[in-house]
Amino acid sequence: xxxxxxxxxxxxxxxxxxxxxxxxxxxxxxxxxxxxxxxxxxxxxxxxxxxxxxxxxxxxxxxxxxxxxxxxxxxxxxxxxxxxxxxxxxxxxxxxxxxxxxxxxxxxxxxxxxxxxxxxxxxxxxxxxxxxxxxxxxxxxxxxxxxxxxxxxxxxxxxxxxxxxxxxxxxxxxxxxxxxxxxxxxxxxxxxxxxxxxxxxxxxxxxxxxxxxxxxxxxxxxxxxxxxxxxxxxxxxxxxxxxxxxxxxxxxxxxxxxxxxxxxxxxxxxxxxxxxxxxxxxxxxxxxxxxxxxxxxxxxxxxxxxxxxxxxxxxxxxxxxxxxxxxxxxxxxxxxxxxxxxxxxxxxxxxxxxxxxxxxxxxxxxxxxxxxxxxxxxxxxxxxxxxxxxxxxxxxxxxxxxxxxxxxxxxxxxxxxxxxxxxxxxxxxxxxxxxxxxxxxxxxxxxxxxxxxxxxxxxxxxxxxxxxxxxxxxxxxxxxxxxxxxxxxxxxxxxxxxxxxxxxxxxxxxx
Numbered sequence: 001x002x003x004x005x006x007x008x009x010x011x012x013x014x015x016x017x018x019x020x021x022x023x024x025x026x027x028x029x030x031x032x033x034x035x036x037x038x039x040x041x042x043x044x045x046x047x048x049x050x051x052x053x054x055x056x057x058x059x060x061x062x063x064x065x066x067x068x069x070x071x072x073x074x075x076x077x078x079x080x081x082x083x084x085x086x087x088x089x090x091x092x093x094x095x096x097x098x099x100x101x102x103x104x105x106x107x108x109x110x111x112x113x114x115x116x117x118x119x120x121x122x123x124x125x126x127x128x129x130x131x132x133x134x135x136x137x138x139x140x141x142x143x144x145x146x147x148x149x150x151x152x153x154x155x156x157x158x159x160x161x162x163x164x165x166x167x168x169x170x171x172x173x174x175x176x177x178x179x180x181x182x183x184x185x186x187x188x189x190x191x192x193x194x195x196x197x198x199x200x201x202x203x204x205x206x207x208x209x210x211x212x213x214x215x216x217x218x219x220x221x222x223x224x225x226x227x228x229x230x231x232x233x234x235x236x237x238x239x240x241x242x243x244x245x246x247x248x249x250x251x252x253x254x255x256x257x258x259x260x261x262x263x264x265x266x267x268x269x270x271x272x273x274x275x276x277x278x279x280x281x282x283x284x285x286x287x288x289x290x291x292x293x294x295x296x297x298x299x300x301x302x303x304x305x306x307x308x309x310x311x312x313x314x315x316x317x318x319x320x321x322x323x324x325x326x327x328x329x330x331x332x333x334x335x336x337x338x339x340x341x342x343x344x345x346x347x348x349x350x351x352x353x354x355x356x357x358x359x360x361x362x363x364x365x366x367x368x369x370x371x372x373x374x375x376x377x378x379x380x381x382x383x384x385x386x387x388x389x390x391x392x393x394x395x396x397x398x399x400x401x402x403x404x405x406x407x408x409x410x411x412x413x414x415x416x417x418x419x420x421x422x423x424x425x426x427x428x429x430x431x432x433x434x435x436x437x438x439x440x441x442x443x444x445x446x447x448x449x450x451x452x453x454x455x456x457x458x459x460x461x462x463x464x465x466x467x468x469x470x471x472x473x474x475x476x477x478x479x480x481x482x483x484x485x486x487x488x489x490x491x492x493x494x495x496x497x498x499x500x501x502x503x504x505x506x507x508x509x510x511x
Contacts, residue, residue: 017055017070021094029094034167035232037075037092040125044236045079045088052077053110060103061135061144070095073128074104076111081123082240084248087115090125093167097129100136100172102144108172109149116151119249121160123239124180126173129195155179157351157505159249162242164235165191165225168209177224178510181348182242182300184227184235185215191224223304223341224510241298245312245319246352250505253353253498254319260294264481267291271477274424278400284309284326284359287399291359291481293317300345305337306330307362310345312354316485321349324359325410327400334406335366339379346386347507353500355488358396358411360425364404383409386507391500393417393491395484398425398462398471413470417491420473420483425462 018038020026026036035043041050053076058066073095079088089108091098098104108124115122136145153175155161163180165173169191177183177191185191192213210216218225227242229235247254273286289297292313299311306329311322323342325332334342349356365371365380387409396411398421407427408415421427443449465471475483493499 013056016067020070020092021068025094036094037090037125040090040166040232040236041075041079041088043233044090044123044125044239045081045086046083049080050077050088051079054103054107057103057107059101059135061101061141068095069101069103072101072104072107073098074107076107078114078120081121081243084243085120086243087111087120087122088125089123091127091173093127093129096132097168098127098173099129099132100145101132102135105145105149105152109152112152115161116158119159119251121162121243121246121248124161124163124173124176126163126165126169126177126191127167127189128169128171128173130171153179155506155509157181157250157347157502160243160246160352162239164239165189166232166235168195169213170195174213180509181246181351182227182239183225184229184238184242185218185225186229186232186235187215190214191218219301219303221304223301223337223344226300228303242312245298245314245354250352250502251499256317256319257293257314259314259317260296263294264291265294267478267481269478270480271424274400274477278426281327281331283328284324284332284361284399287359288313288322288324291315291484292320292322297322301341305335305339305341307332307334308338308342310341315357315481315488318488319354320488321345321354321356322359323356323410325362327361330366332362332401333364333366334362334383334409335371336374336376336379339365339383339409343382343386343507346390347504350390350392350500350504351502353392353493353498355393355492356390356395357484358394358416360396360398360402360407360410361400362403362406362410363401364406380405380409386504387411387415389503391503393488393493395420395487395491397421397475397480397484398427398465400424400426402427418473418487419465419471420475420480420487421462421465421471422477422480423462423474424477425465425474426460427462427465428460 020036029036057072059069059072071092073092075090075092077088079086089111112122135141161180163177163183165177165185167189169189174191190209190213215228219228227238229238245254267290270290273282275282292315296314297311307326309324309326313320313322323345394411394416395418396416462474466474
């Protein structure tokens, strides 16, 4: 009988934990079209694979609140995602707004440690109000809640960290998104340091959620978000797709996939993407899609730093990272945001052993007073420094322009393992028009300008690069895919089984 009573007590407590914030709160979420935390778990992971950790956790500061702090507002555990083991934390907004507390901080810390020590990705589904009040108030509250786990926000990139913002995401949800390797945001969600209510009380400033931290701000201005989704289902699909390109931990090579039928079939016509006029813009993403495996291009930060394109993709079934200039925006000239976006991507790929392909068509860096006020020299040197620290294979293809210091940052010289170029490529320190004026002292419209410009253009032709072995190959455009597949095989990291040195593993995640 004693055993039966204990088992009945177990079932009662289990039912209470599974009930989350109660029927009324769950019903209100459903009426708004929002999934609850347990529905989110079911929608994300493989069916029947979730094993919960900390089901019976409740408020540790105020034990009398045990009945209203089911799982202490964070559902944590282990699951499989497309057959791969992952660690998972899903915030439950129906329990005290999933505010950060002593107990749920221990749960998150535990999952992060297991992910790091056992080599599993960590996925955090965020929606939270920040630190729990009054728990965090006063000296005792601060001592109990903050700073007791120095590893919580340490990023040394042993395993992928993925974060999503699906609603009001203040405090820990924002911090973890900023620490993550990949962050996705649902339209309508907000990610910020503090809520509009607190800002209004502290500063007397009225702000709405979108202006404070909506998806447009983070996708287009701050660059803190990699992808934006229209629905929760799309968020989960995006997370699964991102992880499909990455290894589970930094000491293994990325997974491979079958090559889809039709891959490379448009290579014969790839040159049609490039205008014959060297000053005419075009969308480099079309070139990328033509080269890589069919439907494998997965672009990151598409609305931020738009003169550059960064994307995960597959080539011959193998994961690669693509960095490309995009003349459709600013003529492909790199501004501070584009530099930062590229550096973030270099860090991601080098940390997780993903080889890099650089497709080059840039007139250089954006110049002028606005660029200098934006810290252009520092951002360019961050870019330069990151390129010197890359330890995964790097192949670059010069498509059209490669001018000035950007020639080096985009893989020129010894900053790539192999440089190839199309016959359309032109390489010089600056635009031929400017060089003509500076070198020969003639301006556009003057009698000798056309003759001197033709001379400068001849000097910029790709054949000079090939003659001094600064390009290892000059290839026909339609040969590019086959050439790259072969060269990635040539330069693969055989001696370390595809694993790089990870020299940027502790590079700042947000700066």
